[in-house]
Amino acid sequence: MIRFNNDYNHGAHPEILEALGAINGNSYGGYGEDEWCEKAAELIREKIHCADAAVHFFPGATQANFIVTAAALSPVQSVIAADTGHINCHEAASIENTGHKILELPNTDGKISAEQIAACAAAYYEGGEPEYLTEPKMVYLSFPTEQGTLYSLQELTKIHEVCRKYDMYLFVDGARLGYGLGSEKNDVSLEDLAALTDVFYFGGTKCGALFGEAVVLTADSLKKRFKAYMKQNGAVLAKGWLLGLQFHCLLGHDLYFTATRRADELAMKLRKAFAAQGIPFWVESFTNQQFVILTDAQKETLEKRYIFEPMGKSADGGNIARFCTSWATTEEEVQTLIDDLKAL
């Protein structure tokens, strides 16, 4: 069986395993106080042209999401997000568990607009800031979204402006950041992203690492005691260098970007093959996640050889399915699937 169900079904890029092996005999300081974390953080600061950004390495993305939120918001503040946002429907209410309300906005292909955000913020800020409402203080976006779509530079800039107007943090979940930046349709650079947000992260788990996410804080008000929030929630890895080393390895020679761009290209090949076969898309995605609507017969045939993610039923009763490529997907696997699609 070939797994296309997600982008985290393989270990790590071989260079990472090599690097881990190479330093296994060395000893390091604990809890992220080591040379690899420092080097990786420095690489990131250079790449985003922000010398005073704070960089922290997390074991996982759910941790990054709820700990950034916990550190950013007071108990009477809330976060704006798409109803399809990962924090709203895939993380067992981790945000609410830290005491914060998510102000959900209806998504369009996984995205929310500056206009929606502005209206939500205005209800509070221009409605007299009533004590019976929470203060929207952060906007959470995923880039790319859970549906594989991307915010354009113009869209992101407008959202940034709304955030500045109301003094709200802009937080971008970059669990799949590499696949977003590597998309043929993307016009947002890494520098743009860093400049337009207050905090974002480089996803490692889904983009070539064994595990780990690199959280980048550019807003000064978020930096203070941030690591205490990580510690309190169990996100400071004892052997922190394992994370620093992986990001150093991924970002040192741009492996992070080349590997994910390659996965995007493979996804575009699949996309063409689905289209050629007349298989409709549930959503138009130009990143590594492709969502199609299969007939029962198509689904049954493909399930014999492939693992893909069922996503429920479409309006007309079709089977929504997610096919992902990743840094680990091979040309052969993609070609095999393309051949099988032709034969459907």
Place this chain on the structure above:
Amino acid sequence: MIRFNNDYNHGAHPEILEALGAINGNSYGGYGEDEWCEKAAELIREKIHCADAAVHFFPGATQANFIVTAAALSPVQSVIAADTGHINCHEAASIENTGHKILELPNTDGKISAEQIAACAAAYYEGGEPEYLTEPKMVYLSFPTEQGTLYSLQELTKIHEVCRKYDMYLFVDGARLGYGLGSEKNDVSLEDLAALTDVFYFGGTKCGALFGEAVVLTADSLKKRFKAYMKQNGAVLAKGWLLGLQFHCLLGHDLYFTATRRADELAMKLRKAFAAQGIPFWVESFTNQQFVILTDAQKETLEKRYIFEPMGKSADGGNIARFCTSWATTEEEVQTLIDDLKAL
């Protein structure tokens, strides 16, 4: 410089890196639903002779501590612990952050007694269960303790009995479990531990793994929806097999126990060398952590070649220092330190 400051300053036992390399090309199901987690869990169930224990793999020990507590206690219940317990003074109030009070008891060499626990529980349970007090519902112990000491089978049995009397959970933090079980003074078997507790864990991070802890739940009432608590708090690793594989590797051929026993033996050599030199112990430990009191001159000399952990001042102004061995400590490193101690 040779690091004796802690037992988590090296990567992983070489067998683990090999195992990770060997399966890197394979793909697996996510979030702990994979064959390695199942095999490792089965190994653990066999070793503790408890066929219906639930086993869950965590990235880190702070996560294990606060998530077990969150899953076990209602908002009006509290946990009894030593004032020196890891949850009380090293984890940034992670327990209180989940809403629970720690009822601290004064420790003796890191331990608390069945009598102390009984008195604390009785104040509530035999004092009319007043609504202005929280209900002590769990007892947290570390085995070995933060000071390297051990509960005897008799002590643990008596604590178990107090817990049964008041229907409280007994939770053992086993971040250094291997070093406890491997001590020459230990009389608690793994089976005893499983039988006397409701939940405990095998620490991996400090005992040979890259990272990870294996939490074992024997009390049925703790098992339901436990993984949802993990998910909510970001402790379900996407590539869960990385944890399962490590524990399979460590427990499959008893590497876990042989490697930690060896570290204990090295610690006993150090212990004799300190004693021979007339260096007093801050606490009598027969596990891999040794706590001594150094004069200023001794401290200064040793700091030139070794990294060890400063633990504050003793009552008479000496420098308390922790020296740890680990599965990664070599005979040569220990011998070098012994030679240098002789020359003090």
Place this chain on the structure above:
Amino acid sequence: MIRFNNDYNHGAHPEILEALGAINGNSYGGYGEDEWCEKAAELIREKIHCADAAVHFFPGATQANFIVTAAALSPVQSVIAADTGHINCHEAASIENTGHKILELPNTDGKISAEQIAACAAAYYEGGEPEYLTEPKMVYLSFPTEQGTLYSLQELTKIHEVCRKYDMYLFVDGARLGYGLGSEKNDVSLEDLAALTDVFYFGGTKCGALFGEAVVLTADSLKKRFKAYMKQNGAVLAKGWLLGLQFHCLLGHDLYFTATRRADELAMKLRKAFAAQGIPFWVESFTNQQFVILTDAQKETLEKRYIFEPMGKSADGGNIARFCTSWATTEEEVQTLIDDLKAL
């Protein structure tokens, strides 16, 4: 100015002030352990024909809402409510502040249906109870709703059945219970309400008392240590008899019901007057809250003599306004308004 803006703009029914004066020289036990709380609880148990119901007196309704929720749900459980539910939009995220997600359902005139609730519950319970979702464990309804509407006995019975099917608690916010029970359209008796729910409350603040709500727990699993939750959240009044006495006074001679029924009747007079004048209703309510859509001119005229609650704009740009009657509203006040409506 005559206040029709809400039903809590006057002190207490005169009988209550008299009763408070009559016992002011007496001394009582604290924290609800007194004869008046016991008598009032007994009255309630008789009225609902439930000898083992637990009754607790709260200072306020927000406290009742979030404390019942905190006592009923574990951190991985959530509550289903209408998007217009008081807990979702008028209480500053008090539910999320206790760590729980509200699963909001779109309302129809303030109500949600058994079908909607069943679909929401099924997504979890019949979808494999996935660990990344919270478990819907309680349904929150308001009776009457925030828009003055009522659940019929049939509707409530069907919701009750969904709750039983999935083992969810049914919680009815009765902040305006008297106005609901007293409505000419109501077919739910107090006994029905008690039999169909697991917990509900008699609102006092809006129904004749100075302040206070009487929470009635019929589900055994909610009773244990409930008062500890109240204590922890500051809802155990030191002089608890002040609450017990008020409910004894209100319920002893059915003052609670006669006073609210009278207010409903006054509201129906207003309703007819609005209709006669051709003023459209925003929602059809047969309880003490009337929601109408005023033109700018009508609004301006009425504002000279009356205080009423602005509720935003209707779809076609009209001014939604709430007019409430209460136990304290006089016939004269209503007649004055009716006369002024005729003159519009």
Place this chain on the structure above:
Amino acid sequence: MIRFNNDYNHGAHPEILEALGAINGNSYGGYGEDEWCEKAAELIREKIHCADAAVHFFPGATQANFIVTAAALSPVQSVIAADTGHINCHEAASIENTGHKILELPNTDGKISAEQIAACAAAYYEGGEPEYLTEPKMVYLSFPTEQGTLYSLQELTKIHEVCRKYDMYLFVDGARLGYGLGSEKNDVSLEDLAALTDVFYFGGTKCGALFGEAVVLTADSLKKRFKAYMKQNGAVLAKGWLLGLQFHCLLGHDLYFTATRRADELAMKLRKAFAAQGIPFWVESFTNQQFVILTDAQKETLEKRYIFEPMGKSADGGNIARFCTSWATTEEEVQTLIDDLKAL
């Protein structure tokens, strides 16, 4: 039976009931937006000579304690308090329930010293502000303490200085403030108290009101959105004027101070009578709470006619008992007890 067990066993000072009756026919704006709250707040601002203090009226003291704490602290900050502090042992872990650790210090007669506080703060602030510790950000004191004792002006000034040094809030729980200010031994004026603290409150429940506490915030950083914290935790009374009116009544003609001073004087009479009889004191108190150690025979005799509060056993097996006077205690009741003490 005559109740000396506490100072909250009677309703309200008769002037308060009269005032409530006098305005019962009036209607007011809700949620504390009314003339009585404004007038009472203004009275308080005048009395403490602080024109920009924020004043908020709470139904109860536990609410005041945990909501002030929730508003003041971030999740990684903690509060320093005496182990006997009300928040630490009488409020069902309400502080921990909001996510905060209490750093308990051992009390001396209910008090903690500036030196103890400085040492506790220094462990964090001068120990490198380690991420595994919470930041002590507030000091909680009771005035008078739970044991009836008082901080002198010198003691309070020194504590204030420690708080300034480490930028910690000083919070004084004034549930019995009147009895403290009215004590013959007190040298702290109301102006001193306001000047030396960042937030304190006038207790109403125990000092003449039916219920209610007036929280005074002088630190600007605490004022923002404070009422949203109150709302979120159910402490904004719908009929807020009931609280404002009571404090206006108590403070308008200094009834608050004259009534509590009188109670202190009655307590001093009792104190002399206990001493004359050779009955030892458990703690030396010069406020309205007197703690004595009774023999079994004395206890048995007095229990026939009086209700007093049992406080456990003294070191030598005596029965610690609390006798309280209040604004409601009569000369006759005190004289009766004095006569009975003589006859023991």
